[in-house]
Amino acid sequence: MACITLLLAILHVHKALCEAIFWDTAIQLSKTMTLECVYPLMDNLTQVEWTKISGAENVNIAVYNPNHPMHIDHNYFHRVHFLNATLEFRNMSLSFYNASEADIGIYSCLFHSFPGGPWEKKIKVVQSDSFDITAPSNDCLSEEPGQNVTLSCQLPNNWPVKQVMWEKVQPHQVDVLASCNLSQRTTYTSKYLRKTWSNCSQGTQSVLIIPNATSADSGLYRCRSEASTGEQKTYVIRLIITDDGANKHFILPIAGGSVSLLLVILIIITIIFYSRRRRRQVRTPLKEPSDKQSKVATNCRSPTSPVHSTDDEKEDIYVNYPTFSRRPKPRF
The missing domain is CATH 2.60.40.10 (Immunoglobulins)
Structure with a gap:
């Protein structure tokens, strides 16, 4: 009986320890979610490991070592990828394709570095509504x-x-x-x-x-x-x-739009002014040829025209006719 009581106590403590796993970040479950893990220090990194904490055991997801190819477990091979993995692999954020409720749980991102040693971040994936809705501000x-x-x-x-x-x-x-x-x-x-x-x-x-x-x-x-x-x-x-930068970015487009609108108005006014002026200039030369044509029409007359100008009336007219000798009339 004492052994059973001790066993139950151990199981109770184990369960409490499992439930009391401290997490650094809680993520809302979604089909395309990213577990952020970025190493903040400047130590030399040797390896990084992604695991899922399931009770007392850890399920391997991915292991990366710069001296070996990336290893992804066959259960996650077509379901996860690294978006921002760089040559120094300081950013090993893990992204999921088509995540489901089976992916709810706590994940561990473990960096091995020298001389700093291990650096671990735990991320908890939960099925929850928007977190900010459940936290009204005081x-x-x-x-x-x-x-x-x-x-x-x-x-x-x-x-x-x-x-x-x-x-x-x-x-x-x-x-x-x-x-x-x-x-x-x-x-x-x-x-x-x-x-x-x-x-x-x-x-x-x-x-x-x-x-x-x-x-x-x-x-x-x-x-x-x-x-x-x-x-x-x-x-x-x-x-x-x-x-302030956002305010400037907000003000500058408004100021730029106002200046652009003013510039367009000035251009339109200038075009209207010059178009009217051009029309006036075009109309004046057209009137002068018509006046000249009317004057030419009045000055040029046909030989049979009965209309004579006053200048023509004042001109001397010369007529050529033969001269005849005067003979005395015969007397009968």
Whole structure:
């Protein structure tokens, strides 16, 4: 009977440990999903391994060594690929084709480096709705880019806080930025690409600092505190970083469009002005030949025309006729 009780206790502890696997990023299940894994340090990398954690065993997915060809397990051969794998293989993000519910679970991305040693990131794939819908904001903070942004979370005073966790919540994924176990005074090293800092000391509030904030840091930040009794409290802050560059990019097209419109109007006005002026210039030469033709028509007359000009009336007329000698008339 004692052996059975001990066995049940061991199974219970094992189950609890399996369920309490800490993850760095939670991803929403979709047919085409990408598990992001980028090595942030400058150590020399020797090998990277992708596995799926299934209970007490790990199922191999892919192994890459620069001295050997890429090896992908036959169960994942036509279902996964590496989008951004480079020659140094620091970016070994794993993408899925036609993922299904069978792909729900926790995945491990393990880099072997020298002299840093192993570096592991755990990613949890869950079937969930948009993460930001389940995290309504309690507060809103607006800051300018380039500043060190400080997010603060008031911790409960009525019960002792055991652990505090800061997360960035996006529609398709949740990333753990900081995790502090206040009872054991241990700090979690974030696998998130953006470097942040958080205090891990007993106090009335927890602080998350984002250095040199940019527009990419805008979004929802969740502070989760947990007591030793299991009680939990959640506080969500919406951070808005006003991007001057984005405003300029927004203003410049408007200004450019206004200038272009004004230029088009000026061109149209100029064309209309010159076209009218040209018409006037064309009409004037056409009238002059018609006047000249009318004058020529009045000055030129036919020999039989009875109309004479006043100048013709004043001209002398000379007539040639023969002269006859005068003879005396004969007398009868």
